[in-house]
Amino acid sequence: xxxxxxxxxxxxxxxxxxxxxxxxxxxxxxxxxxxxxxxxxxxxxxxxxxxxxxxxxxxxxxxxxxxxxxxxxxxxxxxxxxxxxxxxxxxxxxxxxxxxxxxxxxxxxxxxxxxxxxxxxxxxxxxxxxxxxxxxxxxxxxxxxxxxxxxxxxxxxxxxxxxxxxxxxxxxxxxxxxxxxxxxxxxxxxxxxxxxxxxxxxxxxxxxxxxxxxxxxxxxxxxxxxxxxxxxxxxxxxxxxxxxxxxxxxxxxxxxxxxxxxxxxxxxxxxxxxxxxxxxxxxxxxxxxxxxxxxxxxxxxxxxxxxxxxxxxxxxxxxxxxxxxxxxxxxxxxxxxxxxxxxxxxxxxxxxxxxxxxxxxxxxxxxxxxxxxxxxxxxxxxxxxxxxxxxxxxxxxxxxxxxxxxxxxxxxxxxxxxx
Numbered sequence: 413x414x415x416x417x418x419x420x421x422x423x424x425x426x427x428x429x430x431x432x433x434x435x436x437x438x439x440x441x442x443x444x445x446x447x448x449x450x451x452x453x454x455x456x457x458x459x460x461x462x463x464x465x466x467x468x469x470x471x472x473x474x475x476x477x478x479x480x481x482x483x484x485x486x487x488x489x490x491x492x493x494x495x496x497x498x499x500x501x502x503x504x505x506x507x508x509x510x511x512x513x514x515x516x517x518x519x520x521x522x523x524x525x526x527x528x529x530x531x532x533x534x535x536x537x538x539x540x541x542x543x544x545x546x547x548x549x550x551x552x553x554x555x556x557x558x559x560x561x562x563x564x565x566x567x568x569x570x571x572x573x574x575x576x577x578x579x580x581x582x583x584x585x586x587x588x589x590x591x592x593x594x595x596x597x598x599x600x601x602x603x604x605x606x607x608x609x610x611x612x613x614x615x616x617x618x619x620x621x622x623x624x625x626x627x628x629x630x631x632x633x634x635x636x637x638x639x640x641x642x643x644x645x646x647x648x649x650x651x652x653x654x655x656x657x658x659x660x661x662x663x664x665x666x667x668x669x670x671x672x673x674x675x676x677x678x679x680x681x682x683x684x685x686x687x688x689x690x691x692x693x694x695x696x697x698x699x700x701x702x703x704x705x706x707x708x709x710x711x712x713x714x715x716x717x718x719x720x721x722x723x724x725x726x727x728x729x730x731x732x733x734x735x736x737x738x739x740x741x742x743x744x745x746x747x748x749x750x751x752x753x754x755x756x757x758x759x760x761x762x763x764x765x766x767x768x769x770x771x772x773x774x775x776x777x778x779x780x781x782x783x784x785x786x787x788x789x790x791x792x793x794x795x796x797x798x799x800x801x802x803x804x805x806x807x808x809x810x811x812x813x814x815x816x817x818x819x820x821x822x823x824x825x826x827x828x829x830x831x
Contacts, residue, residue: 414676426731435519436579447528455680457484460767469608474608478609503528523579527583533594628767659732686765748805759778759818763775763778766778
């Protein structure tokens with residue numbers, strides 16, 4: 413599900429790069445990190461809410477679990493609407509702050525204003541990825557996400573190639589896709605179903621909402637971190653390298669989204685299982701599940717590193733076509749950041765693991781250090797020492813330090829949680 417959600421963004425980039433133009437491609441890359449930060453609020457509600465709901469289900473209180481589920485969906489939907497309206501109004505100011513000018517500014521505003529209209533449903537897509545797992549319907553969640561992803565591909569082809577709508581067509585295709593992926597789960601859970609969850613009339617519980625946000629804040633930071641860093645990168649690249657720099661960084665992030673999605677998808681998917689066994693006090697299974705997860709993360713990390721090294725050139729040429737110099741620069745950068753995948757899985761899993769145990773403080777600390785200390789600190793320091801390559805080295809440093817920090821906390825708290 414996580415992979416196909418990432419494809420919503422990647423498909424737009426491919427169609428725009430191949431059939432519209434380089435300036436338009438740069439515009440998508442420039443505004444998407446900002447939009448993605450808003451959308452990933454759904455992860456905060458989804459991850460934090462899933463941990464709370466799964467724990468309640470483990471305590472055999474299904475009625476309360478449904479009430480919490482409904483309250484979280486309603487709260488996140490309202491928040492999405494409240495963010496959408498000012499986002500649409502102030503989109504010109506937001507894009508200007510990013511450093512866009514002239515034709516790039518115009519294109520960025522166009523794409524951002526169309527896409528942000530679907531923000532409430534995009535938030536729902538993110539959180540329902542987790543709620544389908546908690547409801548013991550991951551297969552249905554996958555089917556919904558795959559259908560939405562295929563819808564996005566078809567609409568991109570129709571609007572961009574068929575109707576010749578250009579950048580506006582790409583934005584409209586993605587916005588309509590969010591409605592497809594976000595509204596169907598609302599209908600399913602509102603009707604009678606055979607899952608563990610159902611949308612009911614919620615009872616307000618401020619403490620539960622706060623607990624949900626606290627638990628999920630670390631995952632929000634983990635998901636928003638690449639986008640936040642992306643904003644900083646784009647501003648600097650636009651200032652010193654122009655559109656070409658933004659294009660190369662955008663390509664790297666599109667490709668990296670798939671690799672990150674695998675780690676995030678597994679970590680969040682297994683989180684509800686950790687929460688359930690913790691709530692049921694089944695510590696033997698908790699320990700067994702952790703051991704198996706660490707093996708899976710380790711093997712996957714190694715595979716991701718090898719794939720990224722092997723596929724660097726073909727994936728770069730897929731987007732950049734015949735622009736040889738851009739392709740060579742992109743391959744060089746991609747083969748540097750591929751080393752970060754050796755540590756990314758552990759960094760992401762460590763944060764999600766403590767969220768599943770309802771320890772939002774440790775989880776948030778890991779994510780905070782990863783983003784705002786290790787990565788941003790390295791981005792500011794390493795380029796002064798290594799030039800442009802320092803930007804790519806920063807990601808390796810941040811992921812290594814975050815993985816190391818996660819391991820330290822797992823060792824330190826193993827007796828407290830009996831794993």
